[in-house]
Amino acid sequence: MSNDISTQDRPLLSIAVIAKNEADRIGRLLQSVSFADEVVVVDSGSTDGTVELCKTAGARVECREWQGYAAQKQLAMELTTGRWVLSLDADEALSPEAAEEIGSAIRSAAGDVTGFSMPRLSRYLNRWIRHGGWYPDRKLRLVRRGAGRWMGDGIHERLEVAGRVEQLRHPILHYVYRSISDQVQTIDRFSSVAANHRVRPGSAWYLVLGVFHAIGKFFECAVWKAGLLDGLPGLVIAVNSSFYVFLKHAKAWERGLSEDADR
Numbered sequence: 001m002s003n004d005i006s007t008q009d010r011p012l013l014s015i016a017v018i019a020k021n022e023a024d025r026i027g028r029l030l031q032s033v034s035f036a037d038e039v040v041v042v043d044s045g046s047t048d049g050t051v052e053l054c055k056t057a058g059a060r061v062e063c064r065e066w067q068g069y070a071a072q073k074q075l076a077m078e079l080t081t082g083r084w085v086l087s088l089d090a091d092e093a094l095s096p097e098a099a100e101e102i103g104s105a106i107r108s109a110a111g112d113v114t115g116f117s118m119p120r121l122s123r124y125l126n127r128w129i130r131h132g133g134w135y136p137d138r139k140l141r142l143v144r145r146g147a148g149r150w151m152g153d154g155i156h157e158r159l160e161v162a163g164r165v166e167q168l169r170h171p172i173l174h175y176v177y178r179s180i181s182d183q184v185q186t187i188d189r190f191s192s193v194a195a196n197h198r199v200r201p202g203s204a205w206y207l208v209l210g211v212f213h214a215i216g217k218f219f220e221c222a223v224w225k226a227g228l229l230d231g232l233p234g235l236v237i238a239v240n241s242s243f244y245v246f247l248k249h250a251k252a253w254e255r256g257l258s259e260d261a262d263r
Helices: 026-032 050-056 069-078 096-108 180-196 204-224 227-262
Strands: 013-019 038-043 060-063 084-089 092-094 113-118 120-124 127-129 139-144 148-151 158-161 164-167 172-175
Touching (some): 013 026, 013 096, 038 050, 069 148, 084 092, 096 113, 113 158, 139 148
Parallel strands (some): 013 038, 038 060
Antiparallel strands (some): 084 139, 092 172, 120 127
C-alpha cells in the first residue's frame, strides 16, 4: 500500500537505524531524532529490552535476521516511507543544531541534490576526539528516497548515491566505544573479518610487514595526525589502531598456517 503513496503525501524525513542489544545507549539517539516524521529500527535479535524501549519511544520496530552491515542498513532504509532518509547507528545522536540544519536543508534542497554529508565527531574516554584521523570523518547519511544504496564488505560499508551531494556543517555525535575493552573486542572482530577477506593468506613476510605497518600506523595517528593533542585518549587510540593493523596481518598469517596443515 505504501508504494502507492504520492511523493507529496509521504512524510518528509525518516530515520533508519539498525540495532542489537543497544538498550544502554539507543535512548539517546531516539530522543535526539524526535523531530523526525518517522523512525524505523531494524532489530536483529535483541535480548536486553531494546525492542521494547524503541517501541515506547514511538519508533516502528521490524525484527529481521542479521544479514551483514550493508545489507541490514539497506533493508532499514527500504522499510522507511519518507521523502528523505537519514541513516544512523544506535551509538550516534544529533545535536539540536544538527537537527535544525537537517530540517532546513531538506526543505530547501534543489531538485538535483540527492544527498547530504555530515562530519562525525566521536566521544571516547570522556573526551571529544578531534585529531588522530577521527575528525571530521565526513559521512554521507542523508539521501533522497531511492537515490542511495548501502555497499561494502563486512567492515567498511558506505552509502553511495547518484547525483549531487552537498555538505552540512553540524556533526553527527558518535559515542563510539563503551570502554577500552569494547574497543579491543571490536578490534578482534574486525581484524578477523579483514584477514578472511584476503584472497590469499599471509606469508611469514606478510607478518613481518605487519610489524612495520603497525609502527607506521602508531606514528600516523599519534604524531602526523596529531592524536596526542587529544591527551591520553589519543594515545590509547594510536596504540589500539596500530594493534589492529598488526592483528589483521597476524591472523592472515595464521590462516595460512591452517591451510598448510590441511594439505
